[in-house]
Amino acid sequence: MPSDARTTRLVIVESPSKAKTIAGYLGPDYFVEASFGHVRDLPKNADEVPAKYAGESWARLGVDVDNGFQPLYVVSSNRKGQIDKLKSLAKEVDEIFLATDEDREGEAIAWHLVETIKPKVPVHRMVFHEITKPAIQAAVANPREIDRDLVDAQEARRILDRLYGYEVSPVLWKKVGPKLSAGRVQSVATRIVVERERQRMAFRTAEYWDILATLAVQGKIEGPRNFQATLIALDGDRVATGKDFEPTTGQVRPGSGVVHLDGDGARGLAARLEDRPFTVTRVEEKPYRRRPYAPFITSTLQQEAARKLRFSASQTMRTAQTLYESGYITYMRTDSVNLSETALTAARRQIAELYGQANVPPQPRRYTGKVKNAQEAHEAIRPAGDNFRTPGEVAKELKPDEFRLYELIWRRTIASQMTDAVGNSVSVRIRAISTANEEVDFAATGKTITDPGFLRAYVESSDDENAEAEDAERRLPTLVKDQPLTAEELAAVGHHTSPPARYTEASLVKALEELGIGRPSTYESIMRTIQDRGYVEKRGQALIPSFLAFAVVGLLEGHYPRLVDYNFTASMESQLDDIAGGDHAALDFLTSFYFGSQTAGAEDSVAQAGGLKKMVTENLSAIDARLVNSIFLFEDEKNGPVVVRVGRFGPYLQRKLKDAPEDDPGNRVSIPEGIAPDELTNEKVEELFASGGGDKSVGDDPVSGEPVLVKSGRYGPYVQSGERTASLFKSQTPQTLTLEQALQLLTLPRLVGKDQEGVEITAQNGRYGPYVKRGTDSRSLTSEDELFTVTLEKALELLAQPKTRQSRTAKPPLKELGPDPVSQKPMVIKDGRFGAYVTDGETNATLRRGQTPEEITPEIASEMLANKRANPSTKKAAPAKKATKAAGDPAKKATAKKAPAKKTAAKKATPAKKATPAKKAAAKKAAPAKATATAE
Secondary structure (H helix, E strand, O other), rough: OOOOOOOOOOEEEEEEEHHHHHHHOOOOOOEEEEOOOOOOOOOOOOHHOOOOOOOOOOOOEEEEOOOOOEEEEEEHHHHHHHHHHHHHHHHHOOOOOOOOOOHHHHHHHHHHHHHHHHHOOOOOEOOOEOOOOHHHHHHHHOOOOOHHHHHHHHHHHHHHHHHHHHHHHHHHHOOOOOOOOOOOHHHHHHHHHHHHHHHHHOOOOEEEEEEEEEEEEEOOOOOEEEEEEEEEOOOOOEEEOOOHHHOOOOEEEEOOOEEOOHHHHHHHHHHOOOOEEEEEEEEEEEEEOOOOOOOOOHHHHHHHHHHHOOOOHHHHHHHHHHHHHHHOOOOOOOOOOOOOHHHHHHHHHHHHHHHHHHHOOOOOOEEEOOOOOOOOOOEEEEEOOOOOOOHHHHHOOHHHHHHHHHHHHHHHHOOOOOOOOEEEEEEEEEEEEEOOOOEEEEEEEEEEEEEEEHHHOHHHHOOOOOOOOOOEEEEEOOOOOOOOEEEEEEEEEEEOOOOOOOOHHHHHHHHHHOOOOOOOOHHHHHHHHHHHHHOOOOOOOOEOOHHHHHHHHHHHHHHHHHHHHHHHHHHHHHHHHHHOOOOOOOOHHHHHHHOOOOOHHHOOOOHHHHHHHHHHHHHHHOOOOHOOEEEEEEEEOOOOEEEEEEEEEEEEOOOOOOOOOOOOHEEEEEOOOOHHHOOHHHHHHHHHHHHHOOOOEEEOOOOOOEEEEEEEEEEEEEEEEOOOOEEEEOOOOOOOOOOHHHHHOOOOOOEEEEOOOOEEEEEEEEOEOOOOOOOOEEEEOOOOOOOHHHHHHHHHHHHOOOOHHHHOOOOOEEEEEEOOOOOEEEEEEEOOOOOOEEEEOEEEEEEEOOOOOHHHHHHHHHHHHHHHHHOOOOOOOOOOOOOOOOOOOOOHHHHHHOOOOOOOOOOOOOOOOOOOHHHHHHOOOOOOOOEEEEOO
């Protein structure tokens, strides 16, 4: 070709939007086209298998396992037209540049394009981690060859997943149900969620009490005068807190040596401390320092976007993909926390401009990632370019979700290069001597931030929505040893232990990453797959496993434990990383996994069991389908074991009725939709069996003509007629409810009237009983009957009364029964959230359905408590709804030069202590960072 001849080049990327952006950075001699993602894959079904291979025994797998695991690739039907177009263009240009993503998947797409198009001109691989003009031009000027090690690793992963899915899924079809699937990572992720639900099902709540003291410094002082302190010790013994109780029994851990206070004990102690002097016994001050968080990687971006923005993993990655392809951020699938020198310079320059030079550390911060074998990309997720655009500069260019995610990434990147947050923390111990000569110790802590440093730009959120924001301050008065204090209020406060929180998509991604399972490119698909397969459903942010998931996981754990073993799954990821690095042969890896091997290292793989093929064929007959599809709940005192069975038409409960044959239909009842596994407590099961699990008609509404039905729901029985619903009172049962009672319930909430300002006052039935409500203010009613009789005058009188802290927890007992012969502690009957129960302060026994406090004698009560101690299976309380908190209000100074940036934060829950306006919008307390920062 003559030197002055025009050289044309074809650049192939994955998506049209990416092609459009890149085309704008290249000259007229470049043709930029999209492949629309993967162009070839293993056949999805028999219809996609070419005719010449249809008779092969391995065709269903799409992999010739007896011939070096040779894959059978077919061009996707919806890609054939685009492939023809690319082939035609390849004949008209002088060079081809493959500009697919820089990870394994992108490398594999590039290789498949070469194999499919079969170009006759030179082919180059161009890589970049951001779509900006300098980055694209540099990539064109510095191409490389296709990395065959990365291609081999991707191909090995694809074949591995095909073998796993196609060999294990048929076992599920035969033993559990049709159309189910198993997967190398999806099955492990499902197991993690199921294990957490098992912990919740085994959990038994415990009640414990302490005292919250509002103390005041005597005399006039500057700054705060009052502060709160919590009871921590009694006569030198620590007072029990939530961590001191066994989660499966609700009892104090043996040997803990703590004082377990009940409500009466805490109230009595508070009374004995009234008007007693309090004295500061110890004051400890120490400096507070917090280093910034590392820049985002894929997993931490998904976690923070879920916490702050309430994005799902799919929404986060879809939005990030748009930002990347439009040139706003760097590549979003990465497990590296590194920032390039260009990015470090840009961040430090922008910090100085927006926050002042004092917030720029002397040296750039370098971060060390905690993700094992982090190597798929070379930089963290950050704003693209040599000069970061502030959120204010891009606000008008981006859609709302895109803006919010961009601002999150910008702030995290900027904060990672700012100075530490510093301040002071103080710990105070206070003592009082009760009228009974008891030594009672209280504790208070304070924190002040003298220099927010990076917190000016970013505060990380926590999975614990009750956690304190990292930039929140707790200011105490200036206190010294032996200083006298006055108790202004002593409130006995009751607490209940809570079961471990369910996973969210964010916390499940975090768990997978910590186990070394999955990679940045797979987290999103894992979350989507376990939900699409019906193994997990989302309720709000929480992930709840289905009973189908219990059956599948139980089968795999019982018969193929290595396939869902966390360490084994992580070791497979490591071996794939070794293949990508050229340190391991893909053929050896696949051979060992599928056929088995006794070579070195085989003890750490399925090879020890003879390989996957042998495992799933030889053990099939040993799997009892009925046992696999039975999930044990608990032992019923009268009828024996109660189990959930996974049937063709959904899950159902089954128990063996006394003297009834096994197949007696009377011992089965369907489980209504929406009930989570941990909600099937003894009481809930009894309710479902009593109601028949279905709808019961009590008649028709004489006004509307619609049927009035009694149903069973997540929170107990309720009535429904048309659009109206209402929960039954605690004193009512589905079996005895009349039409008149049901219609009366459906009138709730009842409008009582309006106050002088015109605000409505209603009478309502709630979780803690009947009450009247005006706006956000409410007061309890003494009986259910008052819901229908309370007058406006009486309601206003109630609402005018002060609302006390103890109004909900300090109810008097329904009946006193004398000392228990075993524990020697007083037995009483109390009204709890789930009905009346007998307690001696340590053991609780719920009254059976139909029993009333009046018919419980001391002998019956002591027998109930003895039975409960022998079989400590108690109903657990569902966790209280938590206040939703979002990310901190971005510092206004960051976009001072431009239009104000939109805020990413929602209003947080009111803090316990008064804070400054800036602190009130702060984010939740940060979880420990996964990366550590060091200055050069």
